[in-house]
Amino acid sequence: MSEGFGASIPKSKALFERARQVIPGGIYGHVQPSATIPGVFPYFAERGEGGYYWDVDGRKILDLMCGYGPLILGYHHQEIEEAAAIQRAKGLVFNHPASLSVELAEKLVDRVGFADWTVFGKNGSDMTTWAIQVAREHTKRSKIAVVSGAYHGVDAWCTPGKGGLILEDRVHIHTFEWNNLDSLQSLFSDYAKQFAAVVVTPFHHPAFGESELPHEGFLDDLEQLCHREGVLLVLDDIRAGFRLHAGGSHRPYGFEPDLSCYCKALANGYSISATAGKEEFRKAATRVFLTGSYWNNPVPMAASLACLEIIARESVPEHLEQMGLRLQSGISAVAKAAGVDVRWSGPPSMPYLSIRDDPNLYLIQEFAAKSLDRGVFFHPHHNWFLSQAHKEKEIDLAIEVAGDVFRSLQNG
C-alpha cells in the first residue's frame, strides 16, 4: 500500500485508545476496525447528511455502506424525522402498545403479500431466532437447515463467532449448499421428518465472499420441496428487504416463504425488526413468547410507516437499481481503462465488487483504502448499499474516484 495510510485519522485513533480501556476490543461487532481496514477507515463517526457522513477527524465521506444497510433513504430524511417527532412528543414506551403497532402490522401484511400477520422486535437476531422457534413449535421437530456461510445473526444457533458456544447450541443446525437443492434433499433423507425449517436469504451474501444470486427456479423449487416435506421456509430478508422490491425480496425472485424476517431498511435507522407469517402458523406464533422492554415503542413504528410509504411512492428499489447499474458500468469502464479486471456479484442495488486474481484480497483492500482516503466508502469485502440519497452526482463522484485509484494501483 502507499505510504501515509493512517495518518489521517488521529482523532479516531485517540478515541480508540480511550475505548480500549472501557470496552472489550474497543469496538465490537460488524463495525470493528478489522472489519474494514484498520488505520485507514475511520473508527468513529460524527454526523451524517443525505448520502454522506463525517468522521471524528472531520473527513466528509460518500457513504456507499449506509450504516451497513438501515439508511435506505439516506441520513436525516426529513419526512421520516417528522413522522418520528410527532410520535416522540406523545411518548416512547408505555404499559401497552400504541395504535401505530396495528397500523404498521396492517401495512406490512398488505405490503408483503404472502403474509397474514406480523410481530415486531428490535434486532434482526430477535426475529430469525423467534422464527425458527415458531417453526419448531408448529412442526414439533428440532432440526434447522441453513446455507453454508450464510449470516443470520448473533444468537448461538447462527453466530459467526466461535466464543461462548457449547455443543448443544448447534446439534440440530445443519448446512446445505446455496443453489444446490440436492444437498438439502440429502439432509431431508438422512434425517427424515426431523426438519422444522429451512432458513435462506433471498440471495447468498456471505462476508468475505462474492454474492450469489439464486439460479433460475432454485427458490421456487425450494419452496415446493419444503411444502412436500412439511418444513417451514423462513426467508431472512433482514439485509435485502425492501431494497430489491417494495414488497420484500420474495417478490422479484418469484417465490413465497412461510415466515419472513425484516430489519435494516424497515425504518431508515430507527430500531425495529419484524417477522411476517402465513395464517397457518399463527397458532404456533402465539405460543412462542416474545417481548422486550422497548418493543412497543411507537417512534420506530411511525418511522417505519413513513419509510414503507416512501419506498413505494417514490419507487426507491427502482432508483437503487438504476444507480447501482450506473455505478457498476461506470466502475467497470474505468477499471478496464486502467487494466484492472473487476467482477460484480449480487443485485445492482447491493453490489459486491471483487478483483480477479486477488485471492488474499490485497488488491481490493488497496482499492478500498485509497478510495477512502479520497472520501469514498467502498467496503473491501462486504456488499455495498445504495440509498435514495445517492443521485447521479454521487455515483459519478464514486466512479471518478474509483478510476483514479485503479490507475494508481497499476502504477505502484
Next chain:
Amino acid sequence: MSEGFGASIPKSKALFERARQVIPGGIYGHVQPSATIPGVFPYFAERGEGGYYWDVDGRKILDLMCGYGPLILGYHHQEIEEAAAIQRAKGLVFNHPASLSVELAEKLVDRVGFADWTVFGKNGSDMTTWAIQVAREHTKRSKIAVVSGAYHGVDAWCTPGKGGLILEDRVHIHTFEWNNLDSLQSLFSDYAKQFAAVVVTPFHHPAFGESELPHEGFLDDLEQLCHREGVLLVLDDIRAGFRLHAGGSHRPYGFEPDLSCYCKALANGYSISATAGKEEFRKAATRVFLTGSYWNNPVPMAASLACLEIIARESVPEHLEQMGLRLQSGISAVAKAAGVDVRWSGPPSMPYLSIRDDPNLYLIQEFAAKSLDRGVFFHPHHNWFLSQAHKEKEIDLAIEVAGDVFRSLQNG
C-alpha cells in the same frame, strides 16, 4: 367484581379487534391484556406526560408501572429529550460507533464501581444471554444456575414461555432456591466443576408472586461461594438497576458481581441495554461476538448519559424510596381502616402489594380493576415502579383511590 367493568375501553377493544387480524394474539409479550385484567386495563396507550399517561379512550391514568420500568424520570423528561435531540440531529446509525459510546462506557464503569469495561445492546435478553456465553467462554464449562421462578428474558435458555423449545435448550440450565445457598451448593456438588455462571437478580421478583429481599449475608456468601468454585456471578440488574442505588443494585446489598446486566432505567425509555464486567473477563468478552443493526445508535447513549447524570445529581433512588415508603404506609393505613389485611414485599421503590388470604388473587385483581376505573394503575401481580415524576401529590392521590376502593371491596 362490580358491574360495568369493560364498558370504559371501547376504543381499546375496537383496536384490539383490528390487532387480532394482523398480529398473533393481537398483543403479545408482557403487555398483553391477560397480563393485567382484560376488559378493564387499557389495551393501547395514546400519550404520556410526567407520571401520567392517557389511553386511547382518553382516560388519564396515574402510572405506577412506568412502562414496566424504563420511565425512571417519567414520560417526556425535558433534559433527556434535549440530550437525545442534539445527537439525533447528527444521525441515528453509522458505519462506526460515535464518541458517545466511549463516554457512556467510561461513565458506566465509573458508576458501577466493580467493573472495568462495558458493552451495549438493545434488549435485556441480549445482555443476559451474552453474559452466560462470556462465562462459558471464560470457564470452558457449560452449566448455568438460576433461581427457580426468576425472569431473565425471552431467549430459549430462560424464557417463561413453553412454545418452540427443544430439549437441548435447557440441558445445562439448573435451578436453585432464592436465599438458600445449600441448594446451590448441592448443584455444585452434583456437577463438580461444571458450572460456568450463577445468574441472580438483586432481589427475587417472580411474576405472580411476592418479591423476596436477600437475607442478610446471602449475596455476600453467594459471591464467596462462586469465587471458591470458579463460577462467574452474573447480576441481572435489568429490572432494578439504578432504581435502588445510582451505582447499581449490588451497592446497597453489599456484594460484587463479576458481570452485571442493565436495561430498563438506563435511558428513560430510549432503547439500550448494557453489560459491565471485571477485568479478568475482558478477554472472554472479546471472544463472544455480539452486534446488531442499530446497536451503535448514539441517540439512546446520549439519553443514557443524561439519565445516569440526573439519577445521581438529583438523588433519584432516594426520592423513589421516600415516595415508596409514603405509598406503603398510606395504603397500609387506609387498608387497615377498611379492614383489609395487606402485605408488602420488595423494596419500597419497587413495591409488590398483596392481600392476605387471597390465594387465587381475586381480591387483588378486584382492587386493581376498581383502582384503574378510578384512574390509578396498580398492577395486580407484578411489582410496581415509582418514578421521579411521582411527587407527594401523586402518591396521595394513589392512597386516596386505594382507600375508596378498599372500602368498596368490603361493602360489595
